[in-house]
Amino acid sequence: MRFVRSARTRLVIASAFLGFVSIAMMLGLVYWTANRAIEAETRNVVDAELKGLAESYSNLGVLGLARTIDRRISSSEEPDAIYVLTDRYGQTIAGNLGAWPPIVKPGSGWVEIELIRTDTDQTVPISAASISLRNGERLLVGRDASAKKRFAAALGQSVAAALIVAIVVSFIIGWLLTRMVFNRVGELSNTATEIMSGDLTHRMPMREGGDEFDRLALTLNKMLSRIELLVSNLRMTTDSLSHDLRSPLTRLRGHIEVLATTGLTDEERTNYSDRAVEEIDYILRVFTDLTEIARAEAGIGRADFEAIDLATVAKGVADFYGPVAADKGITIRVDGDVALALGNRALLSQAMSNLLENALRYAPVDSVIEVLTETKGSESILAVSDHGEGIPHSDQDRVLQPFVTLDPSRSGGSTGLGLALVAAVARLHGGAITLQDNAPGVTARLTLPTDAMKS
C-alpha cells in the first residue's frame, strides 16, 4: 500500500501509537488503583464490623447479637451493609438475607456472591466475610457491592472516553510533528529537484535556528559549491581545449596541404614538415598535460608515494635548467633547507619543472630566480620567485586554472596547463599552490603537509 509505505504516514502512525499506548497505560493504572483502594476499604470496614459483632456475641449472647444486627439494619447509616446470623442448624436468627448462602462456609474468608436482599428484594452483588461463633452459630457480614460496581463502571467509561480523546490528540500531535520535519525535508527535496533540472546556482534554504536541518543544508550547499566549481572548470576546460586544439590543428592542416602541392624546393618541404611535427608535438603536450591533471585530480599516483626531500628535487631541477637560464642571463639561486614530505617523485619533479619554466618565461634578462625550500611547522615549502612583471592580484587564482595564460606573446610553446598541473599535483599531495606578489615578480609557493610523514 502506497499510503502506508510513505515515510510520513508511518511516522504519524508510529508517534500516534506511542502516544496512545502511554496514555492508555496511565489511565489503566488509575483505574486499577482506584478499584483496589475501594476494595481494601470495604474489607477493612467489614473486618472491623465482624470483630465488633463477635465481641457483642461474647458479651451479650446470641440474642444480644441479633438485636445489635437488627438495630444496624434498621438504622440508615449503612444502607449497603448485609448481615446474616444463623443458629448451628442454619436457621436464620437475624439479618437482611433470606438464608445463609449455601456456597459460603463460615470462616472461609472473603467471598463475592450474588444474593437476594430481603429488605429490598433485589438480587445484588455482595462482598462478604463470615465466622463461626462459639455455640455453632454462624455470622456473615458483607457489603452490597452494586454501588462499587457502578463506580467502577463509571470510572471505566471515563477512562475509555479519555482513551478516545488520547487517540485523537496523539494523531494530531504526530501529524504536526511529522509535518514540521517533512516540510523541511520537502524544501530540501524541492531545491534538489530544481538543481537536478540543471540550475547549479540554486542553494538549499537555510533558517536562523541552525538546527540539524540547517547543518544538513549547509553541508549540501558546500557540496554544491564544489560541484559547481568543478563543472564550470570542466566546461571552461572543454571550451578552451576545443579552441586550443583547433588552432594548432588548423595550422597542421595548412602545412600538410602545402606539402601536398607540387613544385616545392627541398628546403621548403623540410621546413613545412618540421612545422607540422611541431604542431603535433604541441597537441600531444596538451593531451599529456590534461591526462596528468585528470589523473592527479582523481588521486592516481598516491600508490607511489615515498619520503622525499623537496630540497633534492629542487636542486636537481634547478641544475637541469641552469644552462637554459644562463643563456638568458638568468641565475637560478637555490637555498634549500631540508623539507621532507610524502610524495610522488616524478610528479613533484614535474611540478617543480613547471614552476621553474614559468619563472624563466617571465624573468627579465640578468635577473635572479630564487628557489627556496624549508620546513615551517607542519608544512614543507618549495617557493620559486622571479623578478618579472608579476601577476595582478585579481588574476593570481585565475592563472592556476587550465588554459589561462596572461601574456600570449610570452606563452611561446606553453600549453597554459603548467600551473594547473602544479595545482593538481599539490591537491593530490594534500597541499596547495599559492601565487604571491614578490614586488616585483611572483612567488609561487608549493606547500605540502609533513604530518603524513609521521604516520
Add this chain to the structure above:
Amino acid sequence: MRRILIVEDDEETRNYVKRGFSDEGYSVQVADNGRDGLYLATDGSFDAIVLDRMLPELDGLSVLKSLRAAGVKTPVLLLTAVSAVDERVKGLRYGADDYLVKPFSLQELLARLEALLRRPQEQATISELSCQDLEMDLIRRSVKRGERPIELTQREFQILEFFLRRKNRVVTRSMLLEGVWGYHFDPQTNVVDVHVSKLRKQIDGADETPLLRTVRGAGYMLQDD
C-alpha cells in the same frame, strides 16, 4: 640479421613500423593480436619484441607477464597510449625493458630498440671509453681530445659518458632525459639541446672534426670512424 617481433593490432601502425625496421636491415615478423604474439614470442628466437599494450584476445601486459613467467628474457619495448608516470612504472614492473608512448616517432622507436639490443655490452665494466681521438678515463674522471685536456662539469661528464657508451647510435632527447636526469616528463623548453650544445662546445673545437652530430628529427649521434 637481427630478428624483431612486432605485436600491434592497428594495421597501418604495424606496417609503418615494420617498414621502418626492414629498411634498417632487421628481419621482422608481425602479429596482430596478443595470443598469436605470445605464441610467436615464446620460442625465444627473437632479439627484441615491440609489444602494444592494448591488444585483442590477450592484452599486452598479460602477454608480457606470461612471457616472463615462461622464462623468456627477450627484451620487450612496450607501446602504449597512456603517458602517465604510474602507467610507465606498471609496465616496467611487469617486465618491460622500455616504454614508449603513442604516438611516437619512428626514429625514437628505432633508437630505443637499438639501445635495448646493445644493452648487455653497456653493463660491462670498463675503465676507458673513446671515440676517434676523444678519450674518457672513467676512473680518474678525466677527458681529453687528442692532447687537449677538457674540463667538464659533472653533468657534462655524465652526458658525454652516455653518448660514448652508445657511439654510432642515435640518442634521442627523451633517452637523454631519462638516462642522465631520470626525468620522464617533456620539458616545454629545449633544455636538453642546451645541455648538449654546451657539451659540444667543449669537445668539438673550432679546428677539430665534429664528433657530436645532430640527427634531424631524432636526436644526436656521437660518430666514431
